[in-house]
Every structure is written in structure tokens, then in C-alpha cells.
Amino acid sequence: MVAALLFAAVGIALAGAAGVWLMRNPYQRLHYLALPSGFSGLLVTIAVLLHDPQKQAALKVALTALALFAMNAVLTHATARAAWVREHGEWPPKEPPGPP
Amino acid sequence: MNAWLAGATALCAGLVPCAWVCLRARDHFDRLVALEMAAMLVSLAMILLAEEMGRPLFLDLGLALALLSFGGGLVFARFLEGWV
Numbered sequence: 001m002v003a004a005l006l007f008a009a010v011g012i013a014l015a016g017a018a019g020v021w022l023m024r025n026p027y028q029r030l031h032y033l034a035l036p037s038g039f040s041g042l043l044v045t046i047a048v049l050l051h052d053p054q055k056q057a058a059l060k061v062a063l064t065a066l067a068l069f070a071m072n073a074v075l076t077h078a079t080a081r082a083a084w085v086r087e088h089g090e091w092p093p094k095e096p097p098g099p100p
Numbered sequence: 101m102n103a104w105l106a107g108a109t110a111l112c113a114g115l116v117p118c119a120w121v122c123l124r125a126r127d128h129f130d131r132l133v134a135l136e137m138a139a140m141l142v143s144l145a146m147i148l149l150a151e152e153m154g155r156p157l158f159l160d161l162g163l164a165l166a167l168l169s170f171g172g173g174l175v176f177a178r179f180l181e182g183w184v
Contacts, residue, residue, distance in 0.1 A: 013111055014114045032137070052156070082181035
């Protein structure tokens, strides 16, 4: 069971890394950060919970997974916003022109 | 080699595409995104290695890297926004 959880966690993280490699621009690449921070952290936490008799270890891993999950959301938005400002010079973006 | 060590090894292999993007991408922000992904992979790899060696004390490294890479990513994003 632990090996299956680890296999899934690592597979998802590697899929995220492949996505960062294959996508064409930062905005597309940013989506793939959610894979390891959202899923792999959770699966590793469950694996440690099942594997380690000491619950303190699982608590630390859960804290790390929570940190990765919560902070990735903020970091993704900050990076996307900075890329937008660098490209377009202003934030927030102007309203798109209405229908012709 | 047990599952933990194999998982940590595979996660480190995931650093290769991140390094490729860091070194070869045209846009600064592509490189920054790859750096953020690399930090996440290493944080998870540290957890797996600490569990494999049976040393819960080293789990703090993964937590510290997760927290510090967040701060570092924000600083890079802010810096790249207008100073380079």
C-alpha cells in the first residue's frame, strides 16, 4: 500500500515536471506546479502515516504538505501577475473591449 | 532499494527537465517557474529520504525548504517584474 502511494505521488510529481518542460509559456507552465503541491504532498503524508509508528513524523510531513499546498497558490498568482506586469506594464489588466 | 529510496531517486530525476528549462528557456519567468517546481520536487525528495533512513529529524529539512522556496519565489517574482 505504501509503495503504491509513493508510486502515485512520484508519478504525479514527474508529470508536473514534464509539464513544466513541455509547455510553451510561463502561464501554461504555472498550472503544472499544482500537481506536486496538491496531490503528491497529500499522498506522501498518507504513506508516512501508514509507514512510520511515530505520529510526530507524519505531523511534520503533513505540515510540509500543507505549506507546499497553501504557498503554491500564492506563489503561482504572484508569479503570473509579475509576468503580466512585465509583459503589459500594468496591473490590473484593462477590461477587454466590448462587443463590436 | 526500497520504495522510499526509489521514489526519492525518481524525484531527483525530475530535476533534469527543470534544469533544462532553467538553463535554456528564453523568458525569465519560464526559468522562475522551473525553479519553483524544482524546489517542490527536492522538498518531497527530502521527506522520502528522511523516511527511508529512519531519521524523523531530517524531515525538518523538507519543511524548511518548502517555506524558504516560497519566500525566494516571491522575491524573484517581484524582482523580475520590473528590475531586470
